[in-house]
Amino acid sequence: MTLLSSPMLIGKIERWPIAGSFTISRGAKTEAITVVAELRQGTVRGRGECVPYPRYGETPEATLEALLAMQIPVADGIDREALQQVMPSGAARNALDCAMLDLEAKLSGKRIWELLGRRAPAPCVTAYTISLGPPDIMAAAAAKVAHRPLLKVKLGGPGDPARIAAVRNAAPQSQLIVDANEAWTEADLEANLAACAAVGVTLVEQPLPAGQDGALAHIKRPLTVCADESVHDRASLEGLRERYDAVNIKLDKTGGLTEAMAMADAAKALGFDIMVGCMVATSLSMAPAILLTPEARFVDLDGPLLLAEDRDNALLYDDSLVYPPGPALWG
Structure with a gap:
């Protein structure tokens, strides 16, 4: 995988209104609350978005805190393989993992499935x-x-x-x-x-x-x-x-x-x-x-x-x- 050289990690909470409401057996909601990770390396930016899941005790605030706690390891050049070991599975790691992948693709000028050797997705x-x-x-x-x-x-x-x-x-x-x-x-x-x-x-x-x-x-x-x-x-x-x-x-x-x-x-x-x-x-x-x-x-x-x-x-x-x-x- 591409090694990232001292990227800057920022994160934020976003709120997206739902058209009407969305109801499942555990309740209803009228907005989607997401946490976005952004990696900046020079003029290139990679992004990933996650949804903290209350079913597993996740909140937007705690997810953002867990994400921002990775700023120093990210600046020190941690890669995706190491990321799997130092962060638990869940929403925060999802946002950062996907931001890393996006940045790798943009720095390489190739689509991510080419870099990963996966089949190209179709409609x-x-x-x-x-x-x-x-x-x-x-x-x-x-x-x-x-x-x-x-x-x-x-x-x-x-x-x-x-x-x-x-x-x-x-x-x-x-x-x-x-x-x-x-x-x-x-x-x-x-x-x-x-x-x-x-x-x-x-x-x-x-x-x-x-x-x-x-x-x-x-x-x-x-x-x-x-x-x-x-x-x-x-x-x-x-x-x-x-x-x-x-x-x-x-x-x-x-x-x-x-x-x-x-x-x-x-x-x-x-x-x-x-x-x-x-x-x-x-x-x-x-x-x-x-x-x-x-x-x-x-x-x-x-x-x-x-x-x-x-x-x-x-x-x-x-x-x-x-x-x-x-x-x-x-x-």
Whole structure:
């Protein structure tokens, strides 16, 4: 990898209004709060964006503090390989790892996938998210986007069979994937999976709470079940083989693209399908994850589509088709 010569690291918290609100089983929010890392070397700048995740005890303020604590190591020339050892996985390392990659690409004048020896990403279909709500509200939201080929439906516990049936009725032609965000229990697991299978859902993401998902190993799964909160990096893969068929790779969990690429390779070797996921954030968060899409069965990088506005030089979304980033954005 390119060694960086005394770059300057700065960080900041940004707030991006969501168009309407975004609701999952753990609550609703009206803005995306991101932390941006910027590395400056002469006139060249590399950037990375992360989303602190309250589910893991992260806050924007603590994430920014952890990022800025790396100013001296960065100025001393720490590289990405060493970064993986001195920072824990999570949002702060993601922002810095992706900023390093962006700076490497800009200093070299090459696209980042060329430098990393990865397959060049191509335009791909991303899921579009339907927020959790009463069945009639979710059906109305689904009807507005029923032309999209892939919808991701947020579910949340009691009443989920009615919710998914309502969405299917409103969007009969769309492929459906479901995210329960840990809201189901062992008592309703099989009934909810059956209700999803009955309307042709392709995949259910994280039905049971992380650490309480052993029941998945003892039932016949009627559709693909994907780990999200139960999986973070390569170290967490081996223990999931009996419970899950797929893993959702998110850069804010892995701590950046460097670990995410290694995790994707390891997951494929273990026989897992790959889903590339995101938090609600700007195109700067999505851009590095697009390098994983050539290996993915499912792509869920719709975060910017849920915002009231995106940043300059944003990713191009042609309805549900998302294109690789231009160099002015990232990489």
